[in-house]
Amino acid sequence: MILPIHATLRTRIHAVLLELYGLNPEKLPDITIQYPPNRTLGDLAITIAFELARTLRKAPKIIAAEIVDTLGPIEGVTHTKAMANGYVNVFLNRPWFLRRAFTASHSVMPVKSSVKAIVEHTAINPNKAAHIGHLRNSTLGDTLSRVLRFLSIPVEVQNYIDDTGVQVADVVVGFRELEGKTLSAIKEIAAQPRFDYYCWDLYARVTEWYASDPSRLAHRTHALKDLEDGGNDTAAVGRFVADQIVQCHLATMARLNVEYDLLSWEGDILRLKFWARAFEILKDFGAIFFQNTGPQSGCWVMPLDTPSDQPDDTNESSNDDHDGDSEPRTKVIVRSNGTVTYVGKDIAYQFWKFGVLDRDFHYRRHSRQRSGHLLWSTSVSPAPNDPTPPPFGNAGAVYNVIDTRQAYLQQLLKQALTTTNRPDEAKRSVHVSYEMVALSHATAKILGYTADADEGRPFVEVSGRKGLGVKADDLLNRLTAAALTEVTKRHANLSAADADRIATAIAIAAVRYFMIKYSRGKLITFDIDDALSFEGESGPYIQYAVVRATNILRKLRNKDGTNEAALVESLTGLPSDPLMDPDGTELWGLVLEAARLDEVAEQSSRTLELSMLAKYTFRLAQMFNTFYHSSPVINEERRDVRLWRATAISYCRLQLTQALDLMGCEVPPRM
Numbered sequence: 021m022i023l024p025i026h027a028t029l030r031t032r033i034h035a036v037l038l039e040l041y042g043l044n045p046e047k048l049p050d051i052t053i054q055y056p057p058n059r060t061l062g063d064l065a066i067t068i069a070f071e072l073a074r075t076l077r078k079a080p081k082i083i084a085a086e087i088v089d090t091l092g093p094i095e096g097v098t099h100t101k102a103m104a105n106g107y108v109n110v111f112l113n114r115p116w117f118l119r120r121a122f123t124a125s126h127s128v129m130p131v132k133s134s135v136k137a138i139v140e141h142t143a144i145n146p147n148k149a150a151h152i153g154h155l156r157n158s159t160l161g162d163t164l165s166r167v168l169r170f171l172s173i174p175v176e177v178q179n180y181i182d183d184t185g186v187q188v189a190d191v192v193v194g195f196r197e198l199e200g201k202t203l204s205a206i207k208e209i210a211a212q213p214r215f216d217y218y219c220w221d222l223y224a225r226v227t228e229w230y231a232s233d234p235s236r237l238a239h240r241t242h243a244l245k246d247l248e249d250g251g252n253d254t255a256a257v258g259r260f261v262a263d264q265i266v267q268c269h270l271a272t273m274a275r276l277n278v279e280y281d282l283l284s285w286e287g288d289i290l291r292l293k294f295w296a297r298a299f300e301i302l303k304d305f306g307a308i309f310f311q312n313t314g315p316q317s318g319c320w321v322m323p324l325d326t327p328s329d330q331p332d333d334t335n336e337s338s339n340d341d342h343d344g345d346s347e348p349r350t351k352v353i354v355r356s357n358g359t360v361t362y363v364g365k366d367i368a369y370q371f372w373k374f375g376v377l378d379r380d381f382h383y384r385r386h387s388r389q390r391s392g393h394l395l396w397s398t399s400v401s402p403a404p405n406d407p408t409p410p411p412f413g414n415a416g417a418v419y420n421v422i423d424t425r426q427a428y429l430q431q432l433l434k435q436a437l438t439t440t441n442r443p444d445e446a447k448r449s450v451h452v453s454y455e456m457v458a459l460s461h462a463t464a465k466i467l468g469y470t471a472d473a474d475e476g477r478p479f480v481e482v483s484g485r486k487g488l489g490v491k492a493d494d495l496l497n498r499l500t501a502a503a504l505t506e507v508t509k510r511h512a513n514l515s516a517a518d519a520d521r522i523a524t525a526i527a528i529a530a531v532r533y534f535m536i537k538y539s540r541g542k543l544i545t546f547d548i549d550d551a552l553s554f555e556g557e558s559g560p561y562i563q564y565a566v567v568r569a570t571n572i573l574r575k576l577r578n579k580d581g582t583n584e585a586a587l588v589e590s591l592t593g594l595p596s597d598p599l600m601d602p603d604g605t606e607l608w609g610l611v612l613e614a615a616r617l618d619e620v621a622e623q624s625s626r627t628l629e630l631s632m633l634a635k636y637t638f639r640l641a642q643m644f645n646t647f648y649h650s651s652p653v654i655n656e657e658r659r660d661v662r663l664w665r666a667t668a669i670s671y672c673r674l675q676l677t678q679a680l681d682l683m684g685c686e687v688p689p690r691m
Contacts, residue, residue: 021121021615023622025064025096026053029110033068036090041076059605062101062109063612069106080106096120115596118611118664121671122588135416136174138373139165141452142273142280143180143422146262147187148223149216150272150492152546153423153457159535159684160454161421162278163630166682167621176412179280180369183262183287185362189243191219192258194226197239203257210260216268217491219261241357248290248359259287270387270395272492276528277684279389282412283397288381289368291400295360297377298368307439308353318356322363324349325435351432363432370433374445375414383409417448419628424453424541452628454540456481459490460547467498479545499527502552503560511690522688526552529559529685536683537634557638559685562676565641566687568648569673575654576666584670590663598664610647611668613640614675621682637679644672 030051037043049071056065069083076083084102091100096116101109141161144154161177168175182188195201199222201209209218230236246254266283273279289295299320302308308322353364371377384403386395396409420430430451437446458479459467467490504523508514514522530551537557538544554560577583582590599608620636623629653669656662677687 021618022612023618025112025117026619028094028096029053029064029066032091032094033066033087033108036087037068037072040086040090041072043075056107056109059609059612061103063112064110065103066108066110067106069108073106084108112612114599114608114611115591115594117615118599118667118671119588119591121611121615122674134174136176136414137168137417137419138176138178138413138415139168139419139421140178140180140284140373141165141421142269142278143182144269145182145185145187146265146269147191148220148265149214150269152459152490152492152495155276155492155495155531156454156457156535156544157421157423158273158276158278159532160452160540160630161419162276162684163532163536163633163682164419164421164452164625164628166684167625167630167633170621170678170682171618171625173625176282176410176415177280178282178284178373181262181266181283181285182362183259183285184244184247184290184365185286186240186244187223188258188262189240189247190226190230191223191261192243192247192254193239194222194229195257195261196254197236198222198225198229203253203260206257206260210264214268215264219265220491245357245359247287250287250291255287272496274390275493275496275524276532277390277686279391279393280395281393281410282383283386283395284369284381285398286365286369288398288400289365289372290360292379292381294368294372294377294379295364297379298364298371299354301371301376301440302353302367302436305440307436311350316350316352316356319352320354321350321352322432322436324351325431363429366429367433367436370418370420370437370449372413373415373418374437374442374449376437376440376442376445380413383412417450419450419452421452421454424455427451427453450628452540455543457535457544457546460545460550463546463548464490466548467494479543496527496531499530499548499552500524502548503527503530506552506554507691518689522690525686525688526560526563526691529563529680529683531559532684533559533562533634536630537638539629539631554691559680559683560691562637562641562680563685563687564691565644566673566676566680567689567691569644569669569676570687572648572653572669573666573673576662579654582663582666587663587667587670591667594663595660596664598658598661606647606651607665607668610643610672613643614668614672617675617679633679633682637676637683640672640676640679644669644676647672 030053033051034045034048037048038045049068052067052071054065054067056062069080069087072078072083073080081102081104084106087108088100088102094100096113098111098113100111103109139161141164142154142158144150165175165177195206209215212218230240243254243258246252247258249255299308302322308320311317311319311321351363352361353367354360368377372380381398382400382402383396383406384399385406386397389395396412420433422430430449430453434446434449437443437449458481461478461480464480500520500523503526504519507519507523507526511519534546534551535544550556551558552560554564573584573587576587616636620633624633647668651665653662653665656665680687
């Protein structure tokens with residue numbers, strides 16, 4: 021709501037500057053809009069006079085006065101004032117602003133971009149159950165996607181499935197070498213519940229099996245080659261295992277209100293010769309070369325622009341499990357046995373996202389998601405009975421959500437684009453990095469996970485590779501059970517189904533808010549009690565504020581029949597004194613802060629710090645609770661005061677609900 025006002029002010033001031041000073045439009049500084057420390061000084065503050073002082077050789081206060089004298093009337097603004105320190109302060113028309121806030125045509129964000137953004141997130145290796153660390157990835161990616169859509173940016177959400185990598189190969193080796201299972205036997209196991217849990221344990225056993233005799237790694241090498249070649253028993257087992265695990269991952273993510281547009285299978289990248297085409301492009305531009313000597317002899321390698329601490333790729337690791345030593349000055353793209361490293365396949369995929377490759381996938385319908393949105397999957401052949409798929413790929417910007425340990429891989433993707441004469445695409449290839457998730461000792465104990473080695477540390481680190489850690493579904497189950505206990509304690513008359521729905525909504529808000537409230541560069545120590553707190557900085561606290569606002573409005577409706585639609589209609593002609601009096605400063609402050617949601621969303625997307633959205637929403641909930649305690653609505657006898665207060669609460673409720681939705685959280689009917 022506030023960004024259209026900002027845009028109007030910037031447009032008008034820009035015109036005034038050209039009129040007053042005849043400045044070159046292309047050399048005008050950005051017009052920055054701030055907020056004065058209190059409402060008596062104004063609602064918005066413009067700093068342009070400071071930026072122009074040296075150019076115009078005038079004091080900022082003189083420039084500010086000249087701007088104010090020339091501005092003229094602006095819709096939604098009562099007046100502007102040149103401050104002695106050089107600010108141009110703007111006083112908004114408060115009744116106009118609040119009435120306009122409820123007009124649908126003005127509450128929707130204006131179209132910002134017609135250029136599509138691809139957001140790739142989740143990308144869990146399809147070899148075991150999702151764990152707690154994956155929840156940060158999917159929550160960040162899903163929230164970013166929601167924010168971009170809120171800002172009217174077309175978004176395509178992709179989930180990359182590494183079905184030909186080391187992790188799938190290891191599970192295949194486990195089934196074949198440790199358990200002697202055929203594909204039919206594996207299908208029988210998969211028909212039982214929790215196939216992803218079964219593979220979790222098998223993967224850990226394979227890791228130990230390798231460690232006890234390194235010569236066994238030859239089984240991995242052969243399995244990798246078979247997976248890439250396709251058309252053999254190993255590839256058939258690998259594809260079945262990956263497909264079944266992906267189904268489990270999608271079910272887990274659906275619990276978190278996470279959905280996708282496209283599943284992109286790495287195997288399809290190979291089968292459709294995407295890598296072959298990317299290989300040609302890289303060679304043509306000299307981005308890679310064949311190594312004839314040294315430990316990388318027989319490999320195709322990429323020279324490194326900068327040194328790296330990533331491991332050599334003869335035994336590449338996963339998106340979430342990295343170890344290794346220092347990196348040589350070249351990166352292996354194709355191994356000496358002809359197999360492609362994960363770096364090469366990722367380069368081909370990134371090229372396709374930007375439309376660099378002159379080829380495309382085939383597509384098939386995969387499933388209908390909880391919201392009804394259709395999920396598509398890449399395919400090596402057309403699906404004749406499916407409808408025409410949306411136009412996938414060819415993005416203007418690509419956001420890859422992946423942890424900080426993959427920073428160098430993401431830099432290599434940018435390097436590949438730059439060295440193949442795609443500097444613009446390289447600039448718009450964005451790594452949305454984040455730090456790992458650990459557990460508090462109390463939460464680790466609750467979840468039955470102990471690690472003696474971590475006793476001296478303030479957190480417990482988990483490891484999916486070693487089979488030690490917290491599975492995402494186990495965590496969600498525990499959170500839901502804890503929320504259910506609290507809900508039934510407060511509302512004993514609820515049906516079991518209603519109580520479960522409320523508890524589920526609370527649990528999802530708890531985990532999602534916790535995962536984004538910290539800066540991406542900060543390691544998270546997840547604690548169940550902190551996440552579920554109704555009093556602290558948490559998702560449930562914000563939900564509780566919305567439920568409280570809903571209850572106030574319901575009581576008002578029951579008392580005098582004023583519903584929200586009638587409430588907004590009643591503002592026409594209603595005396596606006598409650599908005600203007602000093603006693604109304606808190607009321608107006610709540611409205612103005614609630615209106616900043618679009619501004620905060622834009623800042624969050626621009627900086628990729630979604631914690632800004634979380635912090636803002638929490639502050640707004642706090643402001644509402646302060647207002648609620650100091651400014652009664654139902655018992656307020658003065659009609660105009662009662663209605664303006666109720667309108668402010670209604671608007672705050674609307675914005676808090678929208679902010680929660682951007683974070684993938686629902687508002688339960690009661691708490």
